Amino acid sequence: MSGGGTGIGRAVAERFAAEGDEVFVLGRRAEPLERLAAAHPEGAVHPVAVDLTDTDQVIEAGKRLGDRTVDVLVNNAGGIVREEEPGLAGAFDTFRRTLERNLLSAMMLTEALWPAVRRPGGRVVNIGSIAGQRGGGDAYAAAKAGIMAFGYDLAARGGGDGITVNTVSPGYVQDTEFFNAEGRSARHDRLVAQTLVGRAGTPADIASAVHFLASDEASWITGQVLGVNGGALLGR
Template identity: 40%
Template sequence: MSKLALVTGGGTGIGRSTAGMLAEEGYHVVIVGRRPDVLADAVKWIGPQASAVTADASDPAQIPTVLEAIGDRPLDVLVNNAGAFIPGTDSTLDNVAEHWRANFDSNVLTAVLTTTALIPFMRRPGGRIILTSSIAAQRGGGGPYSAAKSALHGYAMDLAVELGEAGITANVISPGYVADSEFFLGRNTPEGHQKRVDATLVKRPGESREIAEAVRWLIGPGGGFVTGQIINVNGGTVLGR
């Protein structure tokens, strides 16, 4: 029986590339997302080792649908990749509350609810939990999005402490500017693209597959002694901290 992995936000960009890499490594991959058409395209691209679950991971009532896809099999890898920059207005306190809650739900609650529900199913020893953060968590600039991604760092450290004795690791990957994702869809400009490229030391944008390669390392035999860490993959835009 093949190993089992689950990727939230697995329909596009980093999530899709990560799911494809996991399939290459011999995993059966369950991808979770809110858009069935996007998920169907991703499954077709990944191949027969992939299946999809349509669910909003920020909604507790929809998490049982995710659990059904796991069944009674041990889960080897959990990649919490769901999340987005949610724009909003801060003209009133009600607007501020709505804006911040939306970003928290999208980026933090998705990871917390999914992980909490799936911890009992994680392989012991050997399970791997990975959370996708952002360069914005370390340098700011994204308002509630930056704050939400920062929250994942502390959460991953708590998971590492809680699950270490069971042989389960928990780490964060913090990408920089990745051009082939949906993150800047409809709001990037040629000037903005160039500014972000110029901010890197390698003078190019990252690619989703490069984030997937960081995941490959963490889930492989070389990553077993790495836990509670923030792994920066940002072309040197923000140096190690």
């Protein structure tokens, strides 16, 4: 479970842990991961502090986790990267870091853990974004579109081994650190108005979709993108 210390990732981790699963939560900051582990019985949630954009750290994390069988891999780490310097150099740097955070991180972690994914029956669930389907955020949208395409090829690669791969594509989800510490977008009302059901999503809404795709009931669903967006984007 990457990005498991906050927001959507934490809700997914809590959902699996509540069902008695052993969960490894990955993120750069040790503190939120350790806090989550401390809120669960000993050995239920394992914190792994790792920057998933750093190749050496991903290889090390893969070694630590790879001697176990991975039933479910959730590639959730990601987010918006702020531009740090003006001009072209700053724009290029933002593009690169955005792709690293949202796409390369998932590809590298998946590659590192792929031999350990359960065969048959393993599950990979990637977290995309509505931005990857309709634009929004420039390089962020490109990275999230990329994670969907990555999922298609990975589904083809894993199909013969009985591994399914799907992408959950959330719309606007509040109560995460994605926008700010308060967990609400400055465009909250406008984003809620875009939904058909008149509310923002919650991390638990996304966790439910991930949990379903990871279940035995979803064994014939692979290579798909599931929009979980309150109807903000129809039919895809």
